[in-house]
Amino acid sequence: MISLIAFRDNSCDPKKCTVKKLEKFGMINVVKKITQVPKTTLLLDPTAEYVISPADKKWVTSITALDCSWVVLDTTNLNPWKNRRALPFLVAANPVNFGKPFTLTSVEALAAALVILGEKEQAVRILEKFNWGLNFLKLNEEPLEEYANAKDSAEMLKVQSEYIG
């Protein structure tokens, strides 16, 4: 099991915020200041230079999502976090961005990272709290399996190119 963390700034609609729900079930540790995010965490940053891969398994003890609205998401001041990772091509299953690539909710992003790092059961446990959640795994079944079997980020990008050309 990998610890899950979210930095939440309350810019999301609280009724739709996926982290709020995970917090209610005690499945995630929420911090209110970015400085409280451990520097050792794997930080999910869609603008990161490097893509996550199973090679990260050997050092990851926690995964952190930046849980804010896409409109205010600012990743320009994240230099102190050296382990920032983008997710590869995956499609959202949530009702707000259904079918859109790369624009995942926090729970989808955390679940994708868990599957790639070999923790599928934990991914299922967090997704099943949402009525559309498990659909994320179904919709992305094939790429997720290939990503989870990749050796490193170079292989991840090779797999991704099968999907986005």
Ligand SMILES: C[S@@+](CC[C@H](N)C(=O)[O-])C[C@H]1O[C@@H](n2cnc3c(N)ncnc32)[C@H](O)[C@@H]1O
């Ligand atoms: C911008 S917030 C939006 C939260 C959403 N309103 C919710 O309720 O879940 C989504 C967060 O998930 C992570 N995330 C989503 N898509 C990602 C991707 N393609 N690569 C890396 N992280 C991603 C990032 O931490 C991002 O800041």
